[in-house]
Amino acid sequence: MKILVIHTAFIGDIVLSTPLLKRIKEVYPEAKITYVTTPIGATILRNNPNVTEIIEYDKRGSHSGVKGLLALGRRLRYENFNMVLTPHRYLRSSILAWLTRSPKRVGYDIASGSCLFTDKISYDKSKHEVDKLLSFIGEVPSNSREKYPIELYPNKKDIDAVDKIWNENNFNNQEIIAVAPGSKWFTKKWPLEYFNEVIDLLVENGKKVIVIGGKDELYLNVNIQQGVLDLRGKTTLLELAEVLKRVKVVLTNDSSPIHIASAFKKTSILAIFGPTVKEFGFFPWSKNSEVLEIENLSCRPCAIHGGDKCPKGHFKCMLDIKPKQVYEKILQILKRV
Template identity: 40%
Template sequence: MPDPRKILVIQTAYIGDVILVTPLFSALKQHLPQVWIECLTTPAAAEVLRNNPHVDRLIAYDKHGSRKGLSGLYRLMRELKSNQYYMVLAPHRSLRTALLVHSTGAPIRIGFDKNCGAWWYTHRCRYDSQQHETARNLSLLSALGIHADSLPPEIYPDAENRTAVDQLTADAPKNSRWVALAPGSVWPTKRWPESYYRELAARLTADGCTVFLLGGQEDRPLCRRIAEGLSSQVVDASGALSLRASAELLRRCRILVTNDSAPMHLASAAGTRTLALFGPTVPAFGFAPYARESVVLERTLECRPCTTHGSRRCPIKTHACLAGITVSMVYDQLKQMTSKR
């Protein structure tokens, strides 16, 4: 018999999507304090949720590794069924997620109506394309008669994360002029040009700022090229910090300049102002930076948006959406934003 306290949340999309689902955990614990919340997510994104007081258990679904393919999916479905959940919420909109939700056998299965597997849900909530993703995720609670107030994303670095950042920044000047740049993205068309990031870093260090280059292991070659030959005030932190440690570093920075990618949402969880550069995607999709006083720079072009997530190549082979955002435009906007404090 399902345990009425057990709730499963499924979000196995990108790291940024998992960051933006954290307000849902907070709201569940706020309105239903007795529940036990488990989250099914990817191994990479699980790091974002560790130490979160609103998540009682993490289940890693390595859909591209140990659990890939139909056999891995079937094993996971059997495991979820045996866990006896009473309620499952599915912010992630995919057929595979809907199948996993159905496989649990939970009496209450909540998801969005805009999903090709929505018929497997007992409660279908309207997907409002005009809302920020955090608000959309919270709207799933309306199926339970709960109307949660807007909540920011959350991330919880621990002592080990703080120590890692202390060590990385030990030689950096202890002032308020720390700026983070996050030049990477899984999608090449969402990256502001590498040469632009390099020029911006040079201009910022000339102003006396310390610049930290953030990214994962996959971003190390990119960040190394940007930092090469520049001032020692450019610190390449790519691949050196976990996601939660990166959030801790962002918390200590005055501002982040980033593409439309996961670091933008890490900064929102850290409460750090963000200057976000949008190209093939648009903020209206619901993924704008959440942190207060953040700014989006974008160009008005007939070809935008050309994709919902990003792509490998520009469809019209110009990359005008991001190449047209000049270094001077970004630098001047940074000056305006930092002059407010």
């Protein structure tokens, strides 16, 4: 049995697909699973024992345009896959699935190019994204959150790199809070001055803070001070996963750190949701998590990904979540763990 998964969305989406890989192996234990994803998606999937091969689809580089799509399609066709699963709902992925000529091509009924699938899965907006993905392989069990956790696999090199960070900063046996102030979408970002105020309060209270993010977050004017370690742009994704495994609390916007941290049972997650809502299905899969949001705000949600500015001009969904409230919530969490 040869199974292909095509998913070329954001990092968080790829992380959320790891329970599906476990489910495939459970139902088809002898299957060889190939996963087509973006180069950055490939980095978070490395070392996953459920994946036989990862193929990088560089949509903006070597596989850009129609020529690149067709070239990758030809390569995949030669593999003679028995089944292709396409969680990504965009036309390019649907075409790529069709180019494989697999006899069974499964995708969402609302996907662009869904007519190219042989089997369509209902996209149930009421379900968590993980449960949506699990529906690609039959009925989803009621205990899916316990049975199909998010799984990430830092290797020895990743662990050694984080060991070095911990030793150099005397982090062993410390209560460490990771702060992730970034997001690709402006309105999904809790105000930076609010993050800085929380960082100041944590440092004053003797807590250690690690600021995380990619190179895109380096432009954010975070208040780096004594007691704050800046790891933005300095770790691989699996090194970041190992960092989040070791901290007590992750404070984050509605962004990929939610899903990376959800892989670790001992890490508590405090997620701030503004323009988006839990009902979109992208809330933390971990039970050890909380979402802070302004409920009963008539303009929420405004868009599934947020936007470049508040459509109403007041940005209450974020501005009304105050730093002191977030700080006190973190202290409450620390008392429980």
